[in-house]
Amino acid sequence: xxxxxxxxxxxxxxxxxxxxxxxxxxxxxxxxxxxxxxxxxxxxxxxxxxxxxxxxxxxxxxxxxxxxxxxxxxxxxxxxxxxxxxxxxxxxxxxxxxxxxxxxxxxxxxxxxxxxxxxxxxxxxxxxxxxxxxxxxxxxxxxxxxxxxxxxxxxxxxxxxxxxxxxxxxxxxxxxxxxxxxxxxxxxxxxxxxxxxxxxxxxxxxxxxxxxxxxxxxxxxxxxxxxxxxxxxxxxxxxxxxxxxxxxxxxxxxxxxxxxxxxxxxxxxxxxxxxxxxxxxxxxxxxxxxxxxxxxxxxxxxxxxxxxxxxxxx
Numbered sequence: 001x002x003x004x005x006x007x008x009x010x011x012x013x014x015x016x017x018x019x020x021x022x023x024x025x026x027x028x029x030x031x032x033x034x035x036x037x038x039x040x041x042x043x044x045x046x047x048x049x050x051x052x053x054x055x056x057x058x059x060x061x062x063x064x065x066x067x068x069x070x071x072x073x074x075x076x077x078x079x080x081x082x083x084x085x086x087x088x089x090x091x092x093x094x095x096x097x098x099x100x101x102x103x104x105x106x107x108x109x110x111x112x113x114x115x116x117x118x119x120x121x122x123x124x125x126x127x128x129x130x131x132x133x134x135x136x137x138x139x140x141x142x143x144x145x146x147x148x149x150x151x152x153x154x155x156x157x158x159x160x161x162x163x164x165x166x167x168x169x170x171x172x173x174x175x176x177x178x179x180x181x182x183x184x185x186x187x188x189x190x191x192x193x194x195x196x197x198x199x200x201x202x203x204x205x206x207x208x209x210x211x212x213x214x215x216x217x218x219x220x221x222x223x224x225x226x227x228x229x230x231x232x233x234x235x236x237x238x239x240x241x242x243x244x245x246x247x248x249x250x251x252x253x254x255x256x257x258x259x260x261x262x263x264x265x266x267x268x269x270x271x272x273x274x275x276x277x278x279x280x281x282x283x284x285x286x287x288x289x290x291x292x293x294x295x296x297x298x299x300x301x302x303x304x305x306x307x308x309x310x311x312x313x314x
Contacts, residue, residue: 001074001113001204008204009034009073009111011060011102012080014042016312017117017193017200019160021077022050023307024197034069036060037080042312045160049310060098067105075204076106077115078141081134084163084314088129095133096140103144114148115203116141120214120278122152142210149203149211151196154278157297158193159307162314165190169230169302170311178231178238184224189278191217192297195289202287216280219294233299 008025010018013035019042025033031052037043038059047055058066060080070076080102082094106114118138121131141148157165172178199215221229224240231238283289292300302308 001207003074004029005031006074007032007034007072008075008077009036009070010077010079011036011098012078013037013055014039014046014312015079015081016156016158016161016163017197018079019046019049019312020158020193021079021197021200022046022053023159024194024201026050026052028201034073036066036069039313045310045312060101061093063101067101067108070105070109070111073109073111075113075115075207076102076111077117077200077204078102079117081117081119081137083130085129091129091133095130095137099137099140103140103146106146107144112147113207114141114144114146115200116148116150117200118150118152120152120154120216123214123278147207147209149208149213151199151203151213151215153196153215154189154191154217154280156191156193156196158301159304160310160312161193161301162312165226165230165298165301166311168227169234172227172230172236172238173234176239178227178240179243180224180227180240181243183242184222184227186223187220187277188223188226189217189220189280190226190294191215192292192294192301194300195283195291195297198289199283199287202289213286214278214280215283216278217294218280218283218291221294229295229298230302233295234302 008030010021012018014037022033022035033053035046035053035055036058040057043055043057056066056069058064080094080098082091085091119134122135122138124131138150141150155164196215227240283291
Protein backbone atom coordinates (compact mmCIF):
# COMPACT_ATOMS: atom_id res chain seq x y z
CA UNK A 1 0.00 0.00 0.00
CA UNK A 2 1.69 3.17 -1.19
CA UNK A 3 -1.16 5.64 -0.57
CA UNK A 4 -0.37 7.59 2.61
CA UNK A 5 -3.93 8.91 2.67
CA UNK A 6 -5.45 5.40 2.83
CA UNK A 7 -7.19 4.39 6.05
CA UNK A 8 -5.10 2.38 8.52
CA UNK A 9 -6.81 0.93 11.57
CA UNK A 10 -4.77 0.01 14.65
CA UNK A 11 -6.12 -2.18 17.45
CA UNK A 12 -4.58 -1.86 20.90
CA UNK A 13 -3.40 1.51 19.63
CA UNK A 14 -3.01 3.19 23.02
CA UNK A 15 -0.48 0.63 24.25
CA UNK A 16 3.30 0.74 24.05
CA UNK A 17 3.71 -0.28 20.40
CA UNK A 18 0.64 1.63 19.25
CA UNK A 19 1.69 4.95 20.75
CA UNK A 20 5.14 4.64 19.16
CA UNK A 21 3.69 3.44 15.84
CA UNK A 22 1.39 6.45 15.56
CA UNK A 23 4.35 8.79 16.20
CA UNK A 24 6.21 7.03 13.37
CA UNK A 25 3.27 6.91 10.93
CA UNK A 26 2.55 10.60 11.36
CA UNK A 27 6.25 11.43 10.97
CA UNK A 28 6.18 9.53 7.65
CA UNK A 29 3.14 11.44 6.42
CA UNK A 30 0.21 9.07 7.01
CA UNK A 31 -3.01 11.03 7.44
CA UNK A 32 -5.95 8.61 8.04
CA UNK A 33 -5.24 6.71 11.22
CA UNK A 34 -7.95 5.06 13.32
CA UNK A 35 -6.96 4.03 16.84
CA UNK A 36 -9.05 1.56 18.87
CA UNK A 37 -8.33 0.70 22.49
CA UNK A 38 -10.25 -0.16 25.65
CA UNK A 39 -7.95 1.71 28.04
CA UNK A 40 -9.57 5.11 28.56
CA UNK A 41 -6.62 6.80 30.29
CA UNK A 42 -4.07 5.71 27.68
CA UNK A 43 -6.41 6.57 24.82
CA UNK A 44 -6.78 10.08 26.28
CA UNK A 45 -2.98 10.43 26.12
CA UNK A 46 -3.07 9.41 22.47
CA UNK A 47 -5.84 11.93 21.70
CA UNK A 48 -3.89 14.74 23.34
CA UNK A 49 -0.67 13.91 21.50
CA UNK A 50 -2.34 13.28 18.13
CA UNK A 51 -5.55 15.32 17.74
CA UNK A 52 -5.82 14.41 14.04
CA UNK A 53 -6.08 10.70 14.77
CA UNK A 54 -9.60 9.22 14.97
CA UNK A 55 -9.95 7.31 18.25
CA UNK A 56 -12.55 4.87 19.53
CA UNK A 57 -12.88 3.50 23.05
CA UNK A 58 -13.92 -0.14 22.69
CA UNK A 59 -13.41 -3.59 24.20
CA UNK A 60 -12.66 -5.87 21.26
CA UNK A 61 -13.52 -8.96 23.31
CA UNK A 62 -17.14 -7.78 23.19
CA UNK A 63 -19.07 -7.52 19.90
CA UNK A 64 -20.14 -3.94 19.25
CA UNK A 65 -20.52 -1.08 16.82
CA UNK A 66 -16.75 -0.63 16.88
CA UNK A 67 -16.67 -3.11 13.98
CA UNK A 68 -18.08 -0.43 11.64
CA UNK A 69 -14.77 1.42 12.00
CA UNK A 70 -13.21 -1.27 9.79
CA UNK A 71 -15.24 -0.17 6.77
CA UNK A 72 -13.03 1.16 3.93
CA UNK A 73 -9.80 0.39 5.82
CA UNK A 74 -6.88 -0.56 3.58
CA UNK A 75 -4.93 -2.26 6.37
CA UNK A 76 -5.30 -3.33 9.99
CA UNK A 77 -2.37 -3.46 12.40
CA UNK A 78 -3.33 -5.85 15.20
CA UNK A 79 -1.55 -4.90 18.42
CA UNK A 80 -4.00 -5.70 21.21
CA UNK A 81 -2.61 -8.22 23.71
CA UNK A 82 -2.86 -9.36 27.31
CA UNK A 83 0.77 -9.59 28.45
CA UNK A 84 0.52 -9.93 32.23
CA UNK A 85 -2.29 -10.98 34.53
CA UNK A 86 -3.18 -13.23 37.43
CA UNK A 87 -5.90 -15.31 35.75
CA UNK A 88 -5.87 -17.47 32.61
CA UNK A 89 -9.22 -16.14 31.44
CA UNK A 90 -7.78 -12.65 30.97
CA UNK A 91 -5.35 -14.04 28.39
CA UNK A 92 -8.01 -16.11 26.64
CA UNK A 93 -10.41 -13.18 26.52
CA UNK A 94 -8.01 -10.53 25.24
CA UNK A 95 -5.62 -12.58 23.08
CA UNK A 96 -8.02 -15.12 21.57
CA UNK A 97 -11.63 -13.93 21.78
CA UNK A 98 -10.80 -10.33 20.83
CA UNK A 99 -8.75 -11.56 17.87
CA UNK A 100 -11.66 -13.67 16.60
CA UNK A 101 -13.86 -10.58 16.66
CA UNK A 102 -11.27 -8.45 14.83
CA UNK A 103 -10.82 -11.08 12.10
CA UNK A 104 -14.61 -11.34 11.73
CA UNK A 105 -14.85 -7.56 11.33
CA UNK A 106 -12.09 -7.59 8.70
CA UNK A 107 -13.86 -10.28 6.68
CA UNK A 108 -17.24 -8.52 6.95
CA UNK A 109 -15.76 -5.19 5.81
CA UNK A 110 -13.45 -6.76 3.21
CA UNK A 111 -10.27 -5.27 4.67
CA UNK A 112 -7.56 -6.62 2.34
CA UNK A 113 -4.49 -6.81 4.57
CA UNK A 114 -3.42 -7.47 8.17
CA UNK A 115 -0.14 -6.83 9.96
CA UNK A 116 -0.32 -9.02 13.06
CA UNK A 117 2.03 -8.38 15.95
CA UNK A 118 2.77 -11.62 17.74
CA UNK A 119 5.69 -12.25 20.11
CA UNK A 120 9.00 -14.09 20.22
CA UNK A 121 7.53 -16.15 23.07
CA UNK A 122 5.91 -18.43 20.48
CA UNK A 123 9.46 -19.73 19.86
CA UNK A 124 10.23 -19.89 23.57
CA UNK A 125 10.61 -22.83 25.95
CA UNK A 126 8.30 -20.97 28.36
CA UNK A 127 4.94 -22.58 29.22
CA UNK A 128 2.57 -19.94 30.57
CA UNK A 129 -0.74 -18.27 29.76
CA UNK A 130 0.80 -15.51 27.66
CA UNK A 131 2.93 -17.87 25.57
CA UNK A 132 0.13 -20.37 24.98
CA UNK A 133 -2.50 -17.80 24.01
CA UNK A 134 -0.10 -15.95 21.70
CA UNK A 135 0.50 -19.24 19.88
CA UNK A 136 -3.25 -19.76 19.58
CA UNK A 137 -3.69 -16.16 18.38
CA UNK A 138 -1.17 -16.72 15.59
CA UNK A 139 -3.06 -19.81 14.43
CA UNK A 140 -6.26 -17.78 14.19
CA UNK A 141 -4.47 -15.33 11.89
CA UNK A 142 -2.80 -18.01 9.76
CA UNK A 143 -6.11 -19.85 9.16
CA UNK A 144 -8.22 -16.68 8.73
CA UNK A 145 -8.07 -16.54 4.95
CA UNK A 146 -6.95 -12.89 5.19
CA UNK A 147 -3.74 -11.76 3.50
CA UNK A 148 -1.32 -11.05 6.29
CA UNK A 149 2.17 -10.96 7.67
CA UNK A 150 3.23 -11.76 11.25
CA UNK A 151 5.95 -10.01 13.23
CA UNK A 152 7.36 -11.64 16.36
CA UNK A 153 9.33 -9.09 18.39
CA UNK A 154 11.46 -9.84 21.43
CA UNK A 155 11.31 -7.82 24.67
CA UNK A 156 10.79 -4.19 23.68
CA UNK A 157 11.60 -0.86 25.26
CA UNK A 158 11.06 2.76 24.37
CA UNK A 159 8.86 5.79 24.94
CA UNK A 160 5.67 5.42 27.03
CA UNK A 161 6.68 2.05 28.56
CA UNK A 162 4.76 1.33 31.80
CA UNK A 163 6.43 -2.07 32.26
CA UNK A 164 9.69 -3.84 31.54
CA UNK A 165 12.69 -1.54 31.16
CA UNK A 166 10.56 1.57 31.60
CA UNK A 167 9.36 0.42 35.02
CA UNK A 168 12.87 -0.68 35.96
CA UNK A 169 14.23 2.71 34.94
CA UNK A 170 11.72 4.61 37.07
CA UNK A 171 12.15 2.23 40.02
CA UNK A 172 15.91 2.67 39.90
CA UNK A 173 15.51 6.44 40.03
CA UNK A 174 13.39 6.19 43.20
CA UNK A 175 15.25 3.62 45.28
CA UNK A 176 18.75 3.64 46.80
CA UNK A 177 19.05 -0.14 46.29
CA UNK A 178 18.20 -2.09 43.13
CA UNK A 179 17.80 -5.90 43.49
CA UNK A 180 19.06 -8.30 40.81
CA UNK A 181 18.04 -11.99 40.78
CA UNK A 182 21.09 -14.22 41.10
CA UNK A 183 24.14 -13.09 39.16
CA UNK A 184 21.93 -11.33 36.59
CA UNK A 185 23.67 -13.13 33.73
CA UNK A 186 20.49 -13.77 31.79
CA UNK A 187 21.12 -12.93 28.16
CA UNK A 188 18.50 -10.63 26.61
CA UNK A 189 17.99 -9.30 23.09
CA UNK A 190 15.90 -6.16 23.72
CA UNK A 191 14.33 -4.46 20.72
CA UNK A 192 13.97 -0.69 20.49
CA UNK A 193 10.34 0.29 19.84
CA UNK A 194 11.09 2.95 17.25
CA UNK A 195 13.13 0.49 15.19
CA UNK A 196 10.32 -2.07 15.41
CA UNK A 197 7.70 0.48 14.37
CA UNK A 198 9.72 1.28 11.27
CA UNK A 199 9.59 -2.44 10.44
CA UNK A 200 5.79 -2.35 10.80
CA UNK A 201 5.53 0.66 8.47
CA UNK A 202 7.59 -1.23 5.87
CA UNK A 203 5.09 -4.11 6.06
CA UNK A 204 2.14 -1.74 5.69
CA UNK A 205 3.72 -0.35 2.53
CA UNK A 206 5.00 -3.58 0.95
CA UNK A 207 2.30 -6.03 2.15
CA UNK A 208 4.40 -9.21 2.30
CA UNK A 209 2.02 -12.16 1.89
CA UNK A 210 1.89 -14.96 4.50
CA UNK A 211 5.32 -13.95 5.75
CA UNK A 212 6.49 -14.49 9.33
CA UNK A 213 9.35 -12.41 10.67
CA UNK A 214 11.19 -12.95 13.93
CA UNK A 215 12.33 -9.46 14.86
CA UNK A 216 15.12 -9.48 17.42
CA UNK A 217 17.20 -6.74 18.97
CA UNK A 218 20.65 -7.11 17.45
CA UNK A 219 22.41 -6.40 20.78
CA UNK A 220 22.95 -9.49 22.96
CA UNK A 221 23.28 -8.21 26.51
CA UNK A 222 22.90 -9.67 30.00
CA UNK A 223 20.09 -8.41 32.21
CA UNK A 224 22.53 -7.00 34.76
CA UNK A 225 24.30 -5.02 32.01
CA UNK A 226 20.97 -3.59 30.84
CA UNK A 227 20.48 -2.30 34.38
CA UNK A 228 23.99 -0.87 34.46
CA UNK A 229 23.41 0.88 31.12
CA UNK A 230 20.21 2.52 32.41
CA UNK A 231 22.04 3.59 35.57
CA UNK A 232 24.90 5.10 33.54
CA UNK A 233 22.70 6.89 31.00
CA UNK A 234 20.46 8.40 33.69
CA UNK A 235 23.47 9.23 35.88
CA UNK A 236 22.03 7.49 38.91
CA UNK A 237 23.82 6.45 42.10
CA UNK A 238 21.64 3.46 42.94
CA UNK A 239 23.41 0.50 44.57
CA UNK A 240 22.89 -2.74 42.63
CA UNK A 241 22.46 -5.71 44.99
CA UNK A 242 22.32 -9.37 43.97
CA UNK A 243 19.66 -11.57 45.65
CA UNK A 244 19.45 -15.40 45.40
CA UNK A 245 17.07 -16.26 42.59
CA UNK A 246 14.81 -18.46 44.75
CA UNK A 247 14.37 -15.70 47.32
CA UNK A 248 13.73 -13.18 44.55
CA UNK A 249 10.96 -15.41 43.15
CA UNK A 250 9.41 -15.79 46.61
CA UNK A 251 9.38 -12.00 47.07
CA UNK A 252 7.64 -11.58 43.71
CA UNK A 253 4.93 -14.06 44.71
CA UNK A 254 4.38 -12.24 48.01
CA UNK A 255 4.21 -8.90 46.19
CA UNK A 256 1.61 -10.31 43.78
CA UNK A 257 -0.67 -11.10 46.73
CA UNK A 258 -0.99 -7.38 47.47
CA UNK A 259 -0.78 -5.91 43.96
CA UNK A 260 -3.55 -6.20 41.37
CA UNK A 261 -1.10 -5.61 38.54
CA UNK A 262 2.42 -6.60 39.61
CA UNK A 263 5.02 -5.04 37.27
CA UNK A 264 7.15 -8.18 37.32
CA UNK A 265 5.79 -11.67 37.99
CA UNK A 266 7.26 -15.01 39.03
CA UNK A 267 6.37 -16.37 35.56
CA UNK A 268 8.35 -13.56 33.98
CA UNK A 269 11.31 -14.34 36.24
CA UNK A 270 11.10 -17.94 35.05
CA UNK A 271 11.03 -16.76 31.44
CA UNK A 272 13.92 -14.36 32.10
CA UNK A 273 16.12 -17.22 33.31
CA UNK A 274 14.92 -19.79 30.74
CA UNK A 275 18.03 -19.34 28.61
CA UNK A 276 16.26 -18.61 25.33
CA UNK A 277 18.28 -17.41 22.37
CA UNK A 278 16.24 -15.89 19.56
CA UNK A 279 17.34 -15.71 15.93
CA UNK A 280 15.78 -12.98 13.86
CA UNK A 281 15.86 -11.52 10.40
CA UNK A 282 18.39 -8.93 9.35
CA UNK A 283 16.12 -5.89 9.79
CA UNK A 284 18.17 -3.78 7.40
CA UNK A 285 17.90 -6.41 4.64
CA UNK A 286 14.26 -7.30 5.31
CA UNK A 287 12.81 -3.87 6.16
CA UNK A 288 15.50 -1.30 5.38
CA UNK A 289 15.82 -0.58 9.11
CA UNK A 290 19.27 -0.28 10.65
CA UNK A 291 18.87 -0.76 14.38
CA UNK A 292 19.79 2.03 16.78
CA UNK A 293 22.83 1.28 19.00
CA UNK A 294 21.57 0.00 22.37
CA UNK A 295 22.97 2.74 24.60
CA UNK A 296 21.72 5.45 22.21
CA UNK A 297 18.26 3.85 22.24
CA UNK A 298 18.24 3.72 26.06
CA UNK A 299 19.25 7.39 26.20
CA UNK A 300 16.50 8.43 23.80
CA UNK A 301 13.92 6.28 25.62
CA UNK A 302 14.55 7.65 29.10
CA UNK A 303 16.18 11.05 28.61
CA UNK A 304 14.62 12.53 25.45
CA UNK A 305 12.38 15.51 26.33
CA UNK A 306 9.64 14.77 23.77
CA UNK A 307 8.01 11.67 25.21
CA UNK A 308 10.30 10.14 27.84
CA UNK A 309 8.29 11.61 30.73
CA UNK A 310 4.94 10.25 29.47
CA UNK A 311 4.06 6.90 31.04
CA UNK A 312 1.03 4.80 30.19
CA UNK A 313 -1.09 3.07 32.82
CA UNK A 314 -1.25 -0.71 32.94
